[in-house]
Amino acid sequence: MGVPASQAWTVTSHVIRQRLAGRRRYPLVLMLEPLLRCNLACAGCGKIQYPPHVLKRALTVEQCLAAVEECGAPIVSIPGGEPLLYPHIGELVQELTRRKKYVYLCTNALLLREKLEQNLFTPSKFLSFSVHMDGLREEHDASVCRDGVYDIAVDAIREAVRRGFRVTTNTTLFNTSEPMRVRDFFDAMMDLDVEGMMVSPGYSYEKAPDQDSFLERERTQELFSEVLAGRKKRWRFNQSPLFLQFLMGKRDFECTPWGNPLYTIFGWQRPCYLLQDGYAATFRELMDETPWEEYGRESGNPHCQDCMVHSGYEPTAVHATFTTWRGLRDSAAATLTGRL
C-alpha cells in the first residue's frame, strides 16, 4: 500500500498507546476545516451552501493549533471549502509539520501550481497534497461542474511531484461511475507517479445539489467489486486494505464516527465528518456528551444506512488491523501480495 513506513508506525504506536491507556474511543485523523469557502461548486458536495457572511469566516491559526493539540490525533487532514483559499495555509502547514503531524492538504488543485511557485510549502514526509480527482477528464469535470479542472489538476500534480512533494489523490465514486473507466483512471493517476490513491463512495449529503447520483450500499459493493477485481499491482492505495475489502462487500464493519472528528468554524461537529447534528465547544465535550449509540448502521439511524465513507469506516479498518490477529494477518497479506 502507499503509506510510508514512518507514518504507518506513527499510527500503529498511537493505536497501541490508546489501547494501553484503556481508551475505547479515540481519534486517528483530525479533519480540520479552517474555512468553508470554495472556488468550485461540485454537484455532490453539501458542505459549502451557506450565506456569504458565513463563507467569509475562517478559523485563526491559533484556533486550528489548539484543536490539533486538544484532539491529539497523529494525522491532520485539511479539507474545506478549499484550503488553498485560506490566507494562513502556509503558516498552518508549517506549524503542523513542525509538530510532526502528518498533514493531508485536500485540494481541488486550482491554486496549487500558483502556491507552489510562491514557495508557500516545503517538501516534507509530513506533508501530502491530497488532490480531489473524481475520474478521468470527462467524469471529473462533470463532477466539479466546470470544464478544464481535470487538466489544471493534472498539471499541478505533475509540478508537485516534480518538486518532491508527496501527492495522493482523493476520489469519490457515484452511481454514474463506470468500473472500466475508474480502472483506466487509476492507471492514469499511477502514470502521474502519485504516492497513492484514496477512494470512497460519496455520502448522500441532504444539501448537495445532485441527489440522484449517490450510491446505495449494495450498489457500492457491486461497483467496488468490479473496480477492484484483479487489482493491478501498480495501483497503490493510501488507505487500509481492509477498508477496500469492506467496500467490496468482503467484510462487514460498523462505523467509528469518532475516528475522524471534524473541527470547523462552528466547533466540533456531532457526530462525524458527514452528519451535522450539532456542535460541541470542546473535543472532550464531543467525546463525552455525544450519544454515539444513536449513530452507525446498527443504530438504525436512517442517515447511516447507506454510508460506507472512509471517514467512518477507515478507522474501523485500522482498529481491526491492530486488535485482531485475523485483521493483522489479512492486512499484511493484502499489503504484501497486493490482492484484495
Add this chain to the structure above:
Amino acid sequence: MNEHEAPAGTARHIDADGVAGLVERAFQYRGDVTVRTDDGCSVTGYLFNRNALGSEPFVQLFEAETGREVSLPYRSIAEVLFTGRDAAAAADQRFEALQGLREEQAERGWERHGA
C-alpha cells in the same frame, strides 16, 4: 405549513410549532434567520447550532452584520423569521440550470452529428 412551503421572510410563531421544532427547522435551514426574543430584541444571522439537552437549552448564531457569535436560551425565543435566502436551494437551482445547459449542448451535438 412545512419548510418547503415557507419562502424567506415567512414568520414562524412559537404557537404553531413549539420552540424545539421551530429551532430545529432553523438549524436545518441554510440561510439567515431573525430570532425575536420576548423582551422585544432581535438577532439576524445564521443559526449554526442548537442544544436542547442540559438544564438550559440554547441556540447559537453568527450575527450577519457584525459576525459576532450570539447565544440565546430557548426560553427567551418568541419568534423566528426565515429572513435570508436559502443557499442550498440556490445551489440546487444553479445545478439544475447547468444540467439543462449540458443536456441542450448534448442534443445540439447529436443533431450536428446526425446532420
